[in-house]
Amino acid sequence: MSRTTGSMLAGARDVSPIIVGIIPFGLVAGAAVTSAGFGLAEVIGMSLLVNAGASQIAATTLYAEGAPLLVVIGTALVINARLFIYSTSIAPVIMPEAGAWRALLGHPLVDQSYAVTMTTGRYRDDINVIPYYVGSWLVLALVWQFSNIVGALGGAFVPASWSLDFAVPLVFLAMLVPALKFRADVEAAIATAIAAALLVPVMPMQTGLIAAIVIGMVWGSARHHEHPAVEVDA
Amino acid sequence: MSEQAAFWVVILVLAGGTFLLRSLPLWLQGRTPAPRWLERLLRHVPAAALTALVVTSLYTKTGGAYVVAPARILAAVAALLVAVRTRNVIWTLVTGMAVLWMAQGVLGVLSG
Numbered sequence: 001m002s003r004t005t006g007s008m009l010a011g012a013r014d015v016s017p018i019i020v021g022i023i024p025f026g027l028v029a030g031a032a033v034t035s036a037g038f039g040l041a042e043v044i045g046m047s048l049l050v051n052a053g054a055s056q057i058a059a060t061t062l063y064a065e066g067a068p069l070l071v072v073i074g075t076a077l078v079i080n081a082r083l084f085i086y087s088t089s090i091a092p093v094i095m096p097e098a099g100a101w102r103a104l105l106g107h108p109l110v111d112q113s114y115a116v117t118m119t120t121g122r123y124r125d126d127i128n129v130i131p132y133y134v135g136s137w138l139v140l141a142l143v144w145q146f147s148n149i150v151g152a153l154g155g156a157f158v159p160a161s162w163s164l165d166f167a168v169p170l171v172f173l174a175m176l177v178p179a180l181k182f183r184a185d186v187e188a189a190i191a192t193a194i195a196a197a198l199l200v201p202v203m204p205m206q207t208g209l210i211a212a213i214v215i216g217m218v219w220g221s222a223r224h225h226e227h228p229a230v231e232v233d234a
Numbered sequence: 235m236s237e238q239a240a241f242w243v244v245i246l247v248l249a250g251g252t253f254l255l256r257s258l259p260l261w262l263q264g265r266t267p268a269p270r271w272l273e274r275l276l277r278h279v280p281a282a283a284l285t286a287l288v289v290t291s292l293y294t295k296t297g298g299a300y301v302v303a304p305a306r307i308l309a310a311v312a313a314l315l316v317a318v319r320t321r322n323v324i325w326t327l328v329t330g331m332a333v334l335w336m337a338q339g340v341l342g343v344l345s346g
Binding site: 017059089091094095107168213219 | 237238240241242243244245246247248249251252253255256257258259260261262263264268271274275276277278279280281282283284285286287288289290291292293299300306309310313314317318321322323324326327330331334335338
């Protein structure tokens with residue numbers, strides 16, 4: 001097995017615990033498109049081309065409610081604005097291996113591929129980071145596409161009361177803990193948590209999420225300056 | 235414009251805009267040296283982003299309003315403890331889901 005294949009498989013394996021949480025989400029996204037009156041072409045086209053779940057559901061729901069196209073698109077793009085921060089953050093990690101076509105590497109950037117690459121992949125010396133990142137996304141995209149189609153055909157049949165969607169943040173939590181190496185990281189996480197708890201419910205269009213991330217970045221950066229390398233022992 | 239054409243406009247414009255958001259920083263990377271303050275800020279993106287996503291999931295959305303979900307908070311606290319102790323993704327996931335289901339059951343009985 002080549003190192004590239006091995007790296008792709010490693011990325012796929014590391015991200016796989018999150019799959020159980022993606023499926024109910026994909027079912028909802030697919031079912032939303034068909035209940036808005038559209039067919040499989042729109043379901044597949046949207047999940048392939050947009051490739052960002054929360055914005056797909058928001059855009060479809062707003063469209064079905066009769067919102068103006070500008071509002072539909074604007075809201076969905078605001079939801080995706082966090083991807084700009086992710087891209088800025090992951091760029092130096094995948095840049096050394098990337099060539100002229102590196103802009104294309106933006107498409108596989110989703111919460112999950114970002115999380116696994118930044119918390120796990122980049123520290124592994126047995127893999128190449130670009131195929132690892134792409135491999136993690138491929139398995140996500142496959143499951144995402146498949147569950148969108150199943151949701152479109154059969155509806156969102158996994159009961160919401162099972163709360164399987166909670167698997168995604170649980171895996172994020174597991175990825176977060178090892179990323180908290182220094183005191184400034186812990187403080188950044190606490191600042192973000194407080195800001196998110198307060199801002200997410202009151203700010204529109206998920207802007208609270210982005211505000212919380214920025215507050216955590218600024219706090220962590222300021223504290224890092226004061227305590228450059230105080231390690232936490234957890 | 236037909237309904238279908240209008241929805242394809244949404245799909246294509248959203249896809250193009252999302253691609254730009256994702257790709258511009260990658261494309262621009264390395265053209266100018268990143269200033270120190272930006273490097274310091276970016277160090278904290280993974281922790282901040284994951285934390286924000288986890289905290290957001292502790293709310294459920296009903297009719298556009300965010301409502302705190304106590305069962306999810308209990309589950310997240312239990313999962314956090316397991317994550318700190320074991321550093322194991324599967325154990326964190328299993329504990330979190332088990333506590334969530336139990337808490338939902340108990341809270342359901344208490345409130346119903």
